[in-house]
Amino acid sequence: MKILVPVKRVIDYNVKPRVKADGSGVDLANVKMSMNPFDEIAVEEAIRIKEAGNAEEIVAVSVGPAKAQETLRTALAMGADRAILVESDEDLEPLAVAKILKAIVEEEQPGLVLLGKQSISDDSNQTGQMLAALLDRPQGTFANTITLEGDSITVKREIDGGLETVKLTLPAIVTTDLRLNEPRYASLPNIMKAKKKPLDTKSPADFGVDTAPRLKTLKVSEPPVRQAGEKVEDVDALVAKIKALGIA
Amino acid sequence: MKTLVLVEHDNTEVKDATLAAVTAASKLGEVHLLVAGADCAGVADAAAKIAGVGKVHLADDAAYKDMLAENIAPLAAKLMADHDAFVAPATTTGKNIAPRVAALLDVMQISEVMSVEGDKTFTRPIYAGNAIATVESTEDKLVLTVRGTAFDKAEAEGGSGTVETVETTGNAGTSEFVSRELAKSERPELTSASVVVSGGRALKDAETFEEYITPLADKLGAAIGASRAAVDAGYVPNDYQVGQTGKIVAPEAYFAIGISGAIQHLAGMKDSKTIIAINKDEDAPIFQVADIGLVADLFKAVPELTEKL
Ligand SMILES: Cc1cc2nc3c(=O)[nH]c(=O)nc-3n(C[C@H](O)[C@H](O)[C@H](O)COP(=O)(O)OP(=O)(O)OC[C@H]3O[C@@H](n4cnc5c(N)ncnc54)[C@H](O)[C@@H]3O)c2cc1C
Numbered sequence: 001m002k003i004l005v006p007v008k009r010v011i012d013y014n015v016k017p018r019v020k021a022d023g024s025g026v027d028l029a030n031v032k033m034s035m036n037p038f039d040e041i042a043v044e045e046a047i048r049i050k051e052a053g054n055a056e057e058i059v060a061v062s063v064g065p066a067k068a069q070e071t072l073r074t075a076l077a078m079g080a081d082r083a084i085l086v087e088s089d090e091d092l093e094p095l096a097v098a099k100i101l102k103a104i105v106e107e108e109q110p111g112l113v114l115l116g117k118q119s120i121s122d123d124s125n126q127t128g129q130m131l132a133a134l135l136d137r138p139q140g141t142f143a144n145t146i147t148l149e150g151d152s153i154t155v156k157r158e159i160d161g162g163l164e165t166v167k168l169t170l171p172a173i174v175t176t177d178l179r180l181n182e183p184r185y186a187s188l189p190n191i192m193k194a195k196k197k198p199l200d201t202k203s204p205a206d207f208g209v210d211t212a213p214r215l216k217t218l219k220v221s222e223p224p225v226r227q228a229g230e231k232v233e234d235v236d237a238l239v240a241k242i243k244a245l246g247i248a
Numbered sequence: 249m250k251t252l253v254l255v256e257h258d259n260t261e262v263k264d265a266t267l268a269a270v271t272a273a274s275k276l277g278e279v280h281l282l283v284a285g286a287d288c289a290g291v292a293d294a295a296a297k298i299a300g301v302g303k304v305h306l307a308d309d310a311a312y313k314d315m316l317a318e319n320i321a322p323l324a325a326k327l328m329a330d331h332d333a334f335v336a337p338a339t340t341t342g343k344n345i346a347p348r349v350a351a352l353l354d355v356m357q358i359s360e361v362m363s364v365e366g367d368k369t370f371t372r373p374i375y376a377g378n379a380i381a382t383v384e385s386t387e388d389k390l391v392l393t394v395r396g397t398a399f400d401k402a403e404a405e406g407g408s409g410t411v412e413t414v415e416t417t418g419n420a421g422t423s424e425f426v427s428r429e430l431a432k433s434e435r436p437e438l439t440s441a442s443v444v445v446s447g448g449r450a451l452k453d454a455e456t457f458e459e460y461i462t463p464l465a466d467k468l469g470a471a472i473g474a475s476r477a478a479v480d481a482g483y484v485p486n487d488y489q490v491g492q493t494g495k496i497v498a499p500e501a502y503f504a505i506g507i508s509g510a511i512q513h514l515a516g517m518k519d520s521k522t523i524i525a526i527n528k529d530e531d532a533p534i535f536q537v538a539d540i541g542l543v544a545d546l547f548k549a550v551p552e553l554t555e556k557l
């Protein structure tokens with residue numbers, strides 16, 4: 001089986017995003033960028049499946065600017081075999097990304113597509129579900145544990161009330177949640193090796209996908225800032241405050 | 249505009265999350281509901297009583313029993329032929345289903361809507377809520393998920409909607425429900441509780457978390473939440489996680505105990521009315537948003553606080 005792993009280049013999760021003064025977006029100039037953390041989890045899971053002998057090849061895909069090559073090299077250094085960059089300078093919407101991924105799935109015929117549940121930049125939480133719909137395939141979102149058995153995959157999902165288990169017929173789409181695994185760091189020798197692994201570059205037009213945005217961002221603003229309140233001296237003072245608020 | 253709101257339920261009861269979605273939908277126009285489930289006529293009757301509701305579309309079939317997105321999305325997409333906006337609560341159920349509906353309709357979804365600014369204009373948080381985007385849809389049809397803490401709940405009683413049975417779209421046959429492990433608790437539900445007590449990595453392990461956090465929560469009649477670090481380390485189940493990628497809460501009072509205040513955590517609780525933080529590090533970022541802060545060792549302060557309240 002082949003596994004396809006879409007990885008997105010996003011602002012590093014340690015950076016505090018700043019809104020641009022003109023309200024046009026978030027300032028990404030000179031900001032550290034990394035692989036979306038949920039996608040690292042997806043790459044890690046794909047590698048573990050391969051290591052367990054249940055997959056032969058892992059293909060990482062990124063839709064994004066030329067710099068997204070770095071993100072793909074990280075995936076290759078972790079253990080992906082091959083990468084595809086679909087180059088676009090626009091920040092494409094999940095629907096457009098899903099359509100590009102659909103075309104790649106049709107070409108590559110993976111048994112499993114492993115995505116992150118959410119990009120920490122646009123916080124959409126849509127692409128995997130959209131891809132599953134476009135391909136008319138089953139989806140296991142917010143995966144906590146996955147188990148492959150013959151032509152099916154069992155996915156334990158993190159849901160609001162606890163956990164839920166579903167069984168999907170392969171080929172299937174799975175999106176990762178935080179507890180699925182702890183991603184490995186790429187070793188230096190593997191980073192060196194990754195430089196020689198194949199990386200194809202394509203464009204959205206190669207797949208005949210119309211990527212025109214469907215949503216117009218009118219403005220991006222700062223959320224209301226919370227002011228720090230006061231520090232109290234001791235528990236007695238805290239109790240008095242809490243009682244004054246009528247909470248207890 | 250005619251909206252179709254996805255009713256979240258367990259085949260017996262309408263879940264509260266539905267009510268905020270109804271309020272958001274009512275700002276757009278006529279509110280219709282979709283109750284898809286198995287043996288769920290009672291849910292449709294209850295849903296028809298929600299204030300402001302017009303028609304309730306009831307799809308009763310074994311295929312819908314467990315809200316599998318593969319089965320619900322085609323049904324919703326079909327009903328959207330007669331509706332202009334599909335509105336789902338931004339719960340794990342809504343997040344699982346709505347994008348699938350959007351793709352079937354060839355529409356971009358707007359996730360976690362926080363306000364309705366116009367017929368096609370909405371605000372939504374991006375970058376862990378560090379920025380708020382105002383977006384306008386250019387599509388004929390809308391697909392939205394709605395943040396529960398951003399809208400008042402519609403009244404559960406007082407409406408006089410009519411229930412109409414719709415034809416099933418059947419079972420896609422590609423996915424199957426196996427089991428569900430739901431935490432049973434007498435406590436208020438995390439996302440709607442008026443007081444939340446959350447613990448972080450500092451709580452050491454499951455026993456210590458229970459020993460220090462639970463009595464305080466009991467005293468306050470509070471729901472219990474946690475940081476990702478506390479969940480990852482197994483102190484509490486995954487559905488306790490508050491934050492960018494967990495639950496969004498906005499209680500009257502939020503207690504952050506032994507939580508540093510990473511942006512991903514703040515994203516889930518900074519709309520709380522009063523934030524109370526206990527942390528031994530006076531420079532912990534949580535104090536930048538806390539209304540009341542106590543710099544102290546929680547293992548001393550929390551039992552004393554519980555005792556004195
Ligand atoms: C993709 C992604 C998504 C994420 N999503 C979320 C999310 O949804 N929710 C979330 O919470 N996090 C999330 N995180 C994790 C987040 O970045 C932080 O790592 C996490 O919130 C830290 O948890 P913490 O505050 O409990 O732990 P720490 O940061 O380790 O803080 C522990 C705090 O306890 C204090 N302390 C220690 N001992 C004591 C004591 N005896 N008495 C009093 N205080 C004490 C310390 O001073 C410290 O401030 C996410 C991260 C990523 C990468």
Ligand SMILES: Nc1ncnc2c1ncn2[C@@H]1O[C@H](COP(=O)(O)O)[C@@H](O)[C@H]1O
Pocket residue numbers: 006007008009036038039061062063064092094097114115116117118119120122123124125126127128
């Ligand atoms: N531009 C992109 N390139 C590659 N993968 C993407 C891209 N955008 C989204 N994805 C995948 O879809 C997941 C969910 O993203 P989103 O729907 O934007 O929250 C991510 O975790 C990635 O796995």
